[in-house]
Structure formats: structure tokens, C-alpha cells
Amino acid sequence: MTEARSTVLVVEDEALLLFAIADELRLAGFEVLEANTAEGALQLLETHESIGVLFSDIDMPGRMDGVKLTKTVRARWPPVKVVLTSGKPIPSHEIYPVGDVFLPKPYQPEIVAATIERLL
Amino acid sequence: MAARIAAFDWAATPLGPISRWSESLRTVVSLVLRSEVPIVTLMGETGVMIYNDAYSEFAGGRHPGLLGTNVREGWPEVADFNDNVMKVCFGGGTLAYRDQELTLLRNGHPEQVWMNLDYSPILDERGRPFGVIAIVVETTKKVAAERWRLGEIDRQRQMFEQAPGFMAMLSGPDHVFELTNASYMQLVGHRDIIGLSVREAMPELAGQGFYELLDEVYATGTPFIDHAIPAQIQRVPGAPMENLVLDLIYQPVRDPAGAIVGIFCQGMDVTDRFRAERDLRRSEAQFRTFAESMPNHVWTATPSGLIDWCNPRILDYSGKRDVELFGTSWVSVLHPEDVEAARIAWAESIATGRIYEAEFRIRRWDGVYRWHLARAVPIRDADGAILRWIGTNTDIDDQQRTAQALFESERRLQLSQNVAGIASLEVDIESGIVYGSDGLWELWGLGSRDSVHISLLEDIVLPEDARVRSNTDSRNDGSADPSVEYRIRRPDTGEIRWLSRHVEFVRDATGKPVKMFGVMQDITDRKAAQQRQEMLTHELEHRIKNILAMVSAIASQTLRNADIEVARLSFTNRLRALANAHDLLNATRWTDASLREVVSKTIAALPYERITVKGPNLTINPKMALTLALAVNELGTNALKYGALSVPNGLVTIEWYLTDGKTLTWRWVETGGPVVTSPKRRGFGSFLIERVLGTDFGGTVKTEFRQEGVICVLTAPFSHEDAAPLPLV
Numbered sequence: 150m151t152e153a154r155s156t157v158l159v160v161e162d163e164a165l166l167l168f169a170i171a172d173e174l175r176l177a178g179f180e181v182l183e184a185n186t187a188e189g190a191l192q193l194l195e196t197h198e199s200i201g202v203l204f205s206d207i208d209m210p211g212r213m214d215g216v217k218l219t220k221t222v223r224a225r226w227p228p229v230k231v232v233l234t235s236g237k238p239i240p241s242h243e244i245y246p247v248g249d250v251f252l253p254k255p256y257q258p259e260i261v262a263a264t265i266e267r268l269l
Numbered sequence: 270m271a272a273r274i275a276a277f278d279w280a281a282t283p284l285g286p287i288s289r290w291s292e293s294l295r296t297v298v299s300l301v302l303r304s305e306v307p308i309v310t311l312m313g314e315t316g317v318m319i320y321n322d323a324y325s326e327f328a329g330g331r332h333p334g335l336l337g338t339n340v341r342e343g344w345p346e347v348a349d350f351n352d353n354v355m356k357v358c359f360g361g362g363t364l365a366y367r368d369q370e371l372t373l374l375r376n377g378h379p380e381q382v383w384m385n386l387d388y389s390p391i392l393d394e395r396g397r398p399f400g401v402i403a404i405v406v407e408t409t410k411k412v413a414a415e416r417w418r419l420g421e422i423d424r425q426r427q428m429f430e431q432a433p434g435f436m437a438m439l440s441g442p443d444h445v446f447e448l449t450n451a452s453y454m455q456l457v458g459h460r461d462i463i464g465l466s467v468r469e470a471m472p473e474l475a476g477q478g479f480y481e482l483l484d485e486v487y488a489t490g491t492p493f494i495d496h497a498i499p500a501q502i503q504r505v506p507g508a509p510m511e512n513l514v515l516d517l518i519y520q521p522v523r524d525p526a527g528a529i530v531g532i533f534c535q536g537m538d539v540t541d542r543f544r545a546e547r548d549l550r551r552s553e554a555q556f557r558t559f560a561e562s563m564p565n566h567v568w569t570a571t572p573s574g575l576i577d578w579c580n581p582r583i584l585d586y587s588g589k590r591d592v593e594l595f596g597t598s599w600v601s602v603l604h605p606e607d608v609e610a611a612r613i614a615w616a617e618s619i620a621t622g623r624i625y626e627a628e629f630r631i632r633r634w635d636g637v638y639r640w641h642l643a644r645a646v647p648i649r650d651a652d653g654a655i656l657r658w659i660g661t662n663t664d665i666d667d668q669q670r671t672a673q674a675l676f677e678s679e680r681r682l683q684l685s686q687n688v689a690g691i692a693s694l695e696v697d698i699e700s701g702i703v704y705g706s707d708g709l710w711e712l713w714g715l716g717s718r719d720s721v722h723i724s725l726l727e728d729i730v731l732p733e734d735a736r737v738r739s740n741t742d743s744r745n746d747g748s749a750d751p752s753v754e755y756r757i758r759r760p761d762t763g764e765i766r767w768l769s770r771h772v773e774f775v776r777d778a779t780g781k782p783v784k785m786f787g788v789m790q791d792i793t794d795r796k797a798a799q800q801r802q803e804m805l806t807h808e809l810e811h812r813i814k815n816i817l818a819m820v821s822a823i824a825s826q827t828l829r830n831a832d833i834e835v836a837r838l839s840f841t842n843r844l845r846a847l848a849n850a851h852d853l854l855n856a857t858r859w860t861d862a863s864l865r866e867v868v869s870k871t872i873a874a875l876p877y878e879r880i881t882v883k884g885p886n887l888t889i890n891p892k893m894a895l896t897l898a899l900a901v902n903e904l905g906t907n908a909l910k911y912g913a914l915s916v917p918n919g920l921v922t923i924e925w926y927l928t929d930g931k932t933l934t935w936r937w938v939e940t941g942g943p944v945v946t947s948p949k950r951r952g953f954g955s956f957l958i959e960r961v962l963g964t965d966f967g968g969t970v971k972t973e974f975r976q977e978g979v980i981c982v983l984t985a986p987f988s989h990e991d992a993a994p995l996p997l998v
Contacts, residue, residue, distance in 0.1 A: 255818040255821040256821075
């Protein structure tokens with residue numbers, strides 16, 4: 150874990166889930182930022198160089214979903230690791246090599262935390 | 270006539286007045302007048318005519334002008350004849366004519382007459398001729414009768430001579446040829462037989478019985494008549510004997526006294542007719558033998574259309590005797606519905622001589638009707654006249670039923686294809702020609718036609734689906750996928766449609782594909798439904814996963830640092846609130862929910878009679894509905910435990926309103942409860958209300974723990990679009 154990129158950015162349009170996993174990750178010791186839209190996430194990335202992992206839902210309303218967000222992150226912030234999640238079964242070829250890890254919903258907060266820990 | 274003679278002025282004639290007539294003249298006239306025979310006297314050298322009544326009738330229109338006239342002037346047309354008479358008789362001679370032919374003008378027109386004429390001189394006392402007495406008897410009628418008789422004989426001779434039958438007159442016991450006609454001469458080869466006996470003239474007849482027959486007729490007087498007698502005749506000496514067949518009559522001829530004097534022989538050479546009849550009988554017999562052995566029904570009919578023969582197959586089939594079918598009775602075994610058409614067709618063939626053809630049902634012996642094809646052809650003689658009809662009936666019942674079944678099956682197939690929207694197709698692989706049912710062209714958006722080249726269809730398939738459809742190679746080697754689905758752009762509407770097609774290959778003896786048969790169906794609607802179904806399944810799956818994620822999050826939050834029994838109750842309540850919201854959303858298929866219903870349904874688990882709900886009817890999206898339900902549950906549970914609802918007189922008011930139509934204010938207000946103090950610990954309730962509720966409504970939430978009661982206020986921008994359904998993410 151490098152000091153520079155040790156923050157986790159959680160992106161989830163469902164507020165209950167967003168705050169719940171964010172709280173869990175905080176409890177696990179991570180610095181956590183929250184966004185309930187992809188656009189909000191990009192704003193946070195612009196202003197927080199400490200973000201090392203993006204944990205994002207794929208299915209989000211609006212023009213940008215999790216996959217598009219990931220592609221943008223890949224292009225602009227190559228060091229940022231990406232963990233994606235979705236309630237839908239997503240064929241792996243649509244994720245890789247976009248994301249590094251895919252965690253299907255419902256996820257266990259402990260697994261999420263361990264995965265992020267491994268990536269940082 | 271006596272009176273006329275007496276009154277006549279004889280003085281003007283050479284005879285002078287009667288008073289001075291000689292006694293001889295008077296005597297002669299007196300005799301003449303008394304005679305019944307026509308008599309005229311020609312007196313004096315000029316032949317002055319004096320005649321009797323009978324002669325006046327003979328004279329016709331010339332009477333009475335002839336009386337007292339000189340014969341030359343009286344009968345100028347025969348003047349020369351009479352001159353001769355006068356001359357001969359005055360010379361003392363007599364003249365007699367029998368059936369003398371003369372042309373007289375008795376009644377103003379020439380008449381051909383025949384007469385017996387007798388002329389004699391009348392002598393005076395001194396023996397000198399002084400006149401001529403003429404006895405005139407007209408024989409015209411007798412002569413005419415005689416002439417007719419002779420003509421008749423001549424005609425009979427000619428008839429005899431020219432008769433088509435042969436005739437000969439044989440006389441005497443030796444049967445000597447007296448007379449033969451041309452046919453007889455033809456029969457015997459123009460031999461010179463007149464005057465010869467039969468035995469001499471025709472020695473080749475020896476041993477054939479003819480001599481003996483003639484002898485017997487001659488002896489007994491009994492005529493002999495027989496038909497079709499075989500005879501061998503040698504027409505030319507040295508030539509082979511000819512076999513003839515004769516119809517023959519030997520008729521005895523008797524003299525006036527009744528004695529037999531000869532035999533009249535007549536007959537016909539019927540060899541040709543006999544042979545023709547024999548040949549016909551033979552061919553008839555052959556036909557019958559053939560027809561009787563045929564498995565088909567065979568029958569014959571007269572030229573007028575009456576059935577006159579049936580082969581045994583017809584009788585076996587119909588169970589009738591032949592006479593029960595003859596004439597027009599055959600219709601009795603036809604199906605009543607078919608009789609009329611069969612009769613009309615038969616009558617038309619009889620009238621025109623054209624081949625008869627008809628289909629009808631014939632009743633079998635057991636009452637079962639079977640379809641038959643009847644055909645009949647006319648048999649004609651050399652002149653083209655119809656001799657008879659020969660007909661057959663062929664049992665086509667099985668074919669008919671098969672054809673009917675095929676027709677119905679095809680119709681059913683067509684119908685089911687139409688109903689199912691299925692079209693059939695056939696591809697000739699060699700030529701690439703596609704034949705199809707009417708529905709095929711409709712599927713492809715092409716005008717009605719019989720066939721099309723497959724390249725036209727290939728061009729209609731979307732390029733991106735070209736790899737799916739068959740192509741020349743895959744058709745030729747039979748490797749084309751038998752069942753495929755692809756999209757086309759219909760040429761008529763430009764619409765994109767999904768087609769499914771299933772084909773099977775028909776191969777030749779070498780295994781090379783020659784045809785593809787198959788069916789095709791427009792599956793656009795099915796595809797769309799399938800896609801919808803897939804989407805719904807995905808959504809449902811997603812929704813369930815999302816719910817599980819929410820439940821999982823709620824569980825994590827609830828169970829954190831909590832007494833397990835308290836946590837269990839809280840968790841159950843939270844899940845019930847979630848379930849209630851789901852019920853509402855399911856009713857609208859997750860499009861939206863009524864804010865009032867979300868509130869009302871959630872507080873149903875609370876002492877709701879102490880809860881006042883008021884606000885306009887607003888709809889909110891599913892995410893808002895779920896969060897609001899959870900928030901009301903948390904507020905209610907909290908009030909029940911610590912707030913207004915924990916005492917009998919506490920009240921809760923839930924109210925909401927729009928400000929300027931775009932800002933929603935939603936308030937939870939508790940009154941009459943125990944004195945409120947701020948909670949020491951912030952659990953799932955405050956997490957949900959303060960963080961989640963505001964976020965999901967896009968606004969802010971403020972909770973005040975005032976002494977008189979808790980107030981929770983949600984302020985959020987509100988537009989009716991918020992009520993629009995959201996994808997469940």
C-alpha cells in the first residue's frame with residue numbers, strides 16, 4: 150500500500166448500499182470517498198490524487214455507467230485499480246481487461262475489503 | 270243422220286236433188302244409215318261423202334261439215350291416200366287396211382290414229398262403179414294397248430337382263446338353259462351355255478347336289494329356297510375352282526295346263542357379304558373373348574346409344590343380369606347425383622360421334638358406390654357411319670380418394686401454414702430457382718409470383734447476417750445449416766424482419782444435393798418477445814440481487830454492535846417495511862408509487878389511529894419509495910420506543926406539500942410524547958434517515974430532537990419526472 154494512492158472511491162447510485170459499504174470499508178481501515186453517480190466520481194478523482202482503488206457498480210442511471218467510468222479512469226489515471234460489481238451476471242469479456250476484479254452482488258463487505266487490500 | 274241427209278241441198282252437188290237419185294244410190298244410203306258400224310260412202314267421181322251416225326262420231330269436229338263434201342276437200346290431210354282409194358275402187362278393186370296409222374285433224378289439232386279400213390266399189394244396175402263404200406273402224410286404243418304390252422315385255426327383259434341377282438330359265442327335264450341374264454353369265458364365267466343342259470354346261474357342279482335339287486324341283490313342283498349355300502364354280506376352264514356362297518331359288522314353271530315345263534332359277538352371289546359377316550362374327554368373337562377376359566368393365570352400345578352387351582365383370586360388380594343394364598337401364602346403377610351429367614355427356618357423344626368420357630359412381634352389388642371413369646369410342650364402317658360403341662369403365666375410386674385426400678391435405682397444410690404464418694419453399698440447387706407458397710413472397714416483401722432466383726433473396730438478407738444464410742457452396746455440398754434465423758430488410762416497406770428457416774436436402778443417387786425443401790416463418794414478433802423476456806429476466810435477476818444487496822447492507826448495519834434479540838426484531842421490522850414497499854412497487858410493475866400509500870402501508874404496523882397523514886397525491890420513483898418506507902419504519906419504531914407513540918396521548922403527524930410546485934417538504938412531527946432527549950448512539954435509523962433518505966431524494970434531511978417531540982424534515986427538489994420509472998439499478 151503506497152501512501153499516495155491508498156484511498157478507496159466507492160461509486161453506487163443506491164444510497165443505502167453506497168453508505169453501507171463505505172462505512173464497512175472505513176471500519177476496515179480504509180480512507181473512503183463516496184459518489185452516487187459516475188460524474189460525481191470523476192470530480193472526486195480530479196481532486197483526490199490519493200485514490201488508489203475505484204469500487205464501482207456497473208449499472209447506474211445517467212449517461213455514464215460503471216464500464217464507461219472505468220475506461221475513462223484507465224485512460225486518465227492508469228495506476229488506479231478498479232473493482233467492479235453488479236447485480237447482473239456480466240460476461241467476463243465485457244469486464245476484462247477493463248476492470249481488475251469483478252465482485253457480484255450481493256457481496257460480503259469482508260470480501261470487498263480483502264480484495265481492495267490485495268490491490269493496494 | 271237421215272234427217273240431215275233429207276234436209277241437205279243435194280242439188281248443189283254432182284249427185285243432184287234426192288228426188289232424182291237412182292234407186293241404187295237410195296238403197297245404198299238406206300243400208301248405210303242402218304249400220305252400227307262407221308261407214309261413209311264416197312259418191313261420184315269426186316267422192317261426195319254420205320255417212321251414218323257411227324261415222325259422225327268418228328269424224329269428231331269435222332261433222333257435220335263433211336256431209337255432201339268431196340272427200341278430197343273433207344280430209345285434205347289424207348288427200349293422197351283417198352285419191353288412191355278412189356282410183357283403185359273405181360277401177361273395180363277393193364282395199365283393206367289393218368291398224369293403218371293416220372294423222373287426222375278432227376278436232377283442230379293433229380291426232381295420231383290407227384284404223385282398220387275397208388274400201389269397196391258400189392256398182393250401179395249396170396255393174397259400173399259409181400261410188401266407194403268405206404267401213405272405218407278406229408283401232409287406236411287397241412294399238413296403244415298392244416304397244417304398251419310390247420314395251421312392258423321389253424322393260425321386263427331389260428330388268429331381267431340387268432337384275433343384280435342372277436337369273437336363268439331352264440327348260441325340260443334336262444334343265445336346258447334357255448335364257449340367262451348378265452349376272453348369271455358373270456356367275457358362270459361367260460360360258461356359252463344357252464341350249465346346253467345344266468350337266469353339260471356346268472360339269473363342275475357334279476357331286477355338289479345342284480343337279481339333284483333341280484331334278485327334285487322338276488319332279489315334285491316344290492320350289493327350293495335356301496340361303497348361304499356353298500358352291501364351287503370353275504369360271505374359266507383349267508382355272509382353280511372358286512368357292513362361292515349363294516342365295517338360291519329354284520321355281521318350277523308350268524304350262525297353262527299345269528304341267529312342269531322348266532325351272533326358273535334365281536339367286537344372289539353373297540360370297541363377299543358372307544365373308545364379311547363371317548369375318549365380323551370372328552372379330553366379334555375375338556372382341557368378346559378379349560373383352561370378357563379384361564379386368565375392366567367393357568360394354569357395347571348401338572349407334573343410337575342403347576347398351577347391348579356387358580362383359581361379366583360389370584355383371585359381377587353390379588350384381589345385375591345383363592338385361593337389367595341393357596338399353597338405357599344402365600343408369601339404374603349410377604349414383605343418383607351423377608346420372609344427369611352422365612346422360613348429357615352420353616347423348617352428346619351419340620349426337621356428335623365424339624369420344625365419350627365421364628366420371629361417375631357405380632353401385633356395387635353390396636350397395637357401395639365406387640368412382641369410375643367411363644370411356645367409349647365409336648366403331649365406324651368404311652363410310653364413316655357408326656356401327657357401334659365400345660366402352661369401358663375403369664375403377665378410379667382409389668385415385669379419386671387419394672386425389673381428394675391429397676387436395677384436402679394440401680388445403681389443410683396451406684391453411685395451417687397461413688394460420689401459423691409459415692411459408693414453404695423449394696430450391697432447385699442446380700438452377701438456384703426458388704419456388705414457394707404464396708406466403709413466402711409475402712414474408713420477403715415481394716410481389717406475388719411463382720418463383721425467384723435465390724440471389725434476389727440473398728441480397729435482401731442483412732449483410733451482417735450473410736454468414737448465417739446458405740450460399741452457393743453450402744448448398745452444393747449440402748453443408749448449409751438446416752435451421753437458421755436471420756434478418757432481412759423487406760424491399761416493399763424497408764422494415765427489418767427476423768426470419769427463421771428450416772430446410773432439408775433431397776439428394777440424388779450419388780448423394781449430391783439436388784433440392785432443398787423447407788419452411789420459413791417471420792419470427793420478428795417472437796424475437797421481440799424473446800428479447801423482452803430476456804430483458805425482464807435480467808431485470809428480475811438484477812432486482813433480486815439488488816434486494817439481496819440491500820438486505821445484506823441492512824443486516825450489516827443492524828447487527829453491528831447490537832444485542833442479538835433487539836437486532837432480530839429490528840431486522841424483521843426493516844425487512845417488513847421493505848416488503849411492503851415492494852408490494853406497492855410490484856403493483857405498478859416498478860414504475861412508481863404513491864407517496865401516500867408508501868406512508869400508509871408502512872404505518873399500518875404502528876398505532877396508526879394516532880398518526881395523521883396529510884398531503885397531496887404525489888408519485889415517487891421506486892428508489893424513493895423503498896427508502897421512504899425504511900425511513901418511516903425507523904421513525905415509527907423510534908417513536909414507539911421512545912417518542913410520542915410510547916405514551917397513550919402522543920400523536921404523530923406526517924405531512925407533505927410542494928412549495929412553488931417544485932420543492933417537496935415532507936415532515937414527521939411528534940407531539941404529546943415524553944420529553945425528548947438526543948439519542949446517545951446513532952444506529953441504522955439515523956444512518957438511513959440522515960444519509961440515505963436525503964441522498965435518494967436528492968435533498969437534505971434535518972432531524973430535531975425537541976423536548977416536545979421529534980421533528981424530521983425532508984426538503985428536496987421535486988419534479989414530476991422524479992416519478993418516472995427508473996431502471997432498477
